[in-house]
Amino acid sequence: MDEKDKGGMYGWIWRHLPGNAWVRVMISLVLVLAVVFVLFQYVFPWAEPLLPFNDVTVDEGSGATP
DSSP: OOGGGTTHHHHHHHHHSOSSHHHHHHHHHHHHHHHHHHIIIIIHHHHGGGSOTTOOOOOTTOSOOO
16 A cells, blocks of 8 residues: 555545645635535435425324323
8 A cells, every 4th residue: 555545535635735734724624614505505405305304104093101
């Protein structure tokens, strides 16, 4: 295994970010916040109707009674 192969995807991203460690941390933080923003603004609202949140299988009369 080569030295540059260590770290996987995150190591590759870290090595390709410009600047020193503090600049890389700030850029990484901005990238993570951008991904979270895109997920909450576009992906989750699109996927919400496809998810079975309102499909409950519990009947009103089933279960133990005290």
